[in-house]
Every structure is written in structure tokens, then in C-alpha cells.
């Protein structure tokens with residue numbers, strides 16, 4: 466166990482040769498509490514965003530009782546980590562064996578689907594069970610989102626009525642779900658999708674018990690500053706209230722990014738500088754997959770002793786990761802002091818969602834240490850912008 470007062474203190478004391486993941490349980494706790502207090506329905510955590518058992522336990526302790534799982538491995542993980550949790554198998558295309566194990570071994574009762582074939586699979590694998598919650602996934606637009614989820618899944622408008630009627634026959638509770646795409650930059654995305662839900666209910670004339678607005682709730686990244694989450698909740702609440710559904714119908718959401726992004730950041734070391742390119746020790750095959758593959762920009766801070774006598778000019782840099790291929794390149798731009806050099810350390814923020822979860826050990830890199838810190842994330846949708854001094858008053862309580 467090591468104790469430090471700050472990320473900078475950790476770097477000063479340990480000079481870590483490998484990347485160090487900083488985790489902030491208090492940030493995840495705050496995000497979970499925010500959803501519990503303000504989302505006008507039930508919150509399921511989308512485990513794919515970050516399946517860390519430590520994070521799952523933090524969310525559970527903060528009142529998140531339902532988990533959106535997408536694979537049998539995620540089902541097993543959550544069942545093992547949180548035996549009391551309610552699991553919802555929300556991948557619309559599942560192996561029949563996975564449905565069977567989820568239902569018979571792990572008590573999963575909630576499944577999503579977007580075709581008749583999948584409905585038949587679920588009915589077969591559960592032997593016509595009478596206690597199923599079946600959610601039909603609609604295809605909706607990803608126009609307002611940074612990462613599209615519009616191509617792969619979702620029933621088309623012309624097929625929805627028949628599918629809803631068939632699912633109604635097989636379900637104890639019938640639901641409709643959708644995903645507006647990840648990092649939705651406007652609440653309007655949900656208003657448009659809920660209009661699709663209305664049209665589907667009218668076309669099928671079925672009683673709908675659950676409306677699940679999926680994930681897509683944003684976090685904060687450079688160049689992607691979203692409106693406050695409350696604005697999203699207000700739009701969803703209004704859209705839900707106006708649907709032709711019974712008074713007792715439930716509203717659900719499945720945030721991944723919004724609950725986990727602020728949980729983690731990463732300390733990396735600069736191994737080489739070549740002009741405005743920095744060679745760092747994590748990259749496309751590590752926690753920076755999105756930075757490399759979809760040009761995502763993450764906030765960065767140089768971890769160096771402050772020196773009032775030196776005036777700093779910021780410059781735009783790109784990063785190369787540690788592996789041997791050219792693809793391991795993050796264009797950024799990442800704004801850092803112009804005198805940064807090999808041996809310096811950088812903290813890369815907001816990597817709790819789809820960062821830490823995507824790591825590989827390709828090329829022998831990817832070994833890492835984890836430290837729990839109690840300072841604030843570089844940015845927060847939950848506490849607003851923070852002064853530099855507040856952000857950097859870290860207390861590292863654990864290093865393992």
C-alpha cells in the first residue's frame with residue numbers, strides 16, 4: 466500500500482516505468498447518485514463500458530441494482546461479483562446457449578431482440594417460459610451522436626408491428642428499447658427516438674410495459690462539451706409521459722459512458738519526442754483505442770513540478786503508442802507545454818468508459834498498475850468545471 470497526495474506525487478515518488486491507471490470511486494459514486502436522484506426511471510449500468518469488478522461494486526453500493534450485459538461472459542462476471550443484481554441481456558443477437566445459461570443458471574429474465582428469429586431463439590432456449598421481459602429494439606437515428614449505433618441493430622419500422630405482437634404473446638412484460646448512438650450531443654436525439662416508439666406502439670396496438678431509452682448519455686471531452694444531463698432527462702421525461710402507454714409502464718435507461726467515464730484516467734510517460742509527436746507508453750492497443758481509431762480527443766495534463774519563473778506556451782501534439790506499427794497513432798491534437806520532453810509524465814483523463822475496457826497486451830505492452838485517488842477528474846458533468854488546484858489535490862490511497 467502506497468500513499469500519495471497527488472498524481473504528481475505518485476510520479477515524483479515512483480517514477481513509474483509502465484502506465485498507471487488512476488481510479489476515482491467517488492466520481493463513479495457521484496454519477497450513480499445523479500442518475501438515481503434525477504433520471505425519472507430505472508438506471509441499468511451498461512457493463513461493456515467498463516467491466517471492472519471494483520467499479521461494479523461501487524455502483525452497486527451507490528444504488529445501481531440493474532445491469533445491462535451483452536455477452537455470457539458479462540452475465541457470469543456480474544452474477545459472480547454482485548449475486549443480488551438484476552441482469553438484463555440487452556444484446557439483440559445472442560447465442561442460444563448463452564440465452565439458456567443466462568435464464569436457467571443465472572436467473573436472467575430480461576432479453577432484447579430485433580427479429581423473429583431471435584424471438585424464437587429466446588422462446589426455445591427458455592422452453593416457453595412465462596416470466597420473460599422481452600424488449601424489442603427499434604432502429605433509430607444516430608444523427609446527434611459521435612459514435613453511430615444505427616447500422617447494426619434495430620427492427621425497421623415496417624417490421625416492428627408484427628414483431629411487437631409476437632413478442633407480446635411470449636412475454637410477461639413487453640418493452641421497447643433503442644440506442645441513439647454513443648455520446649449523444651443533443652437531448653433532441655431522445656425526443657426523435659421516442660416518436661419512433663410512439664409510431665410503433667400505435668402500429669402494433671399492443672400494451673407496452675417498459676420503455677428503455679438505452680445509453681448515449683454523454684461525458685465531457687475536448688471539443689465535445691454537451692448540454693447538462695438534466696436537459697436530457699427533461700426531454701426523456703416529457704417524451705415518455707406523452708406515449709400511449711399505461712400509467713404503470715416503466716421507464717429505463719442504460720448508461721455506460723456517463724456512469725464510468727470520470728472513474729479513470731491514465732498516467733503515461735513520454736519515451737521520445739520528435740517535433741510535435743510524442744512517443745508515449747500506452748496507445749491504440751491500450752486504453753487509447755478510441756483516440757487512435759475514431760480520433761477521440763481526451764483531456765491531458767503534464768505532471769511536472771510547477772515553476773512560476775517559467776512561462777509556458779501550449780502546443781498541439783500527436784501521440785505514438787508503444788507498439789511497433791504505424792496504426793498506433795493518436796492524432797489529437799493534445800495541448801501540452803511546448804518544452805515537454807522524454808521522461809515527462811502526462812495524465813490522460815476521462816478514460817473510464819471504453820478506454821480501460823479495450824486494453825490488449827499486444828506486442829508485450831499493457832502491463833499496468835492501478836492507484837485509487839480522491840482528487841477530482843479533469844472534467845465533470847456532475848460538479849461542473851473545477852479550479853486547477855482543486856483538481857490536483859490528489860490523495861492516493863492504494864497502489865497495487
Ligand SMILES: Cc1ncc(COP(=O)(O)O)c(C=O)c1O
Pocket residue numbers: 511513514533555556614644646647648679680681682719720721722723818
Ligand atoms: C444496448 C446498449 N446499451 C447501452 C450501451 C451504453 O451506451 P453508452 O456508453 O453510450 O451510454 C450500449 C453501448 O454500446 C449498448 O449497445
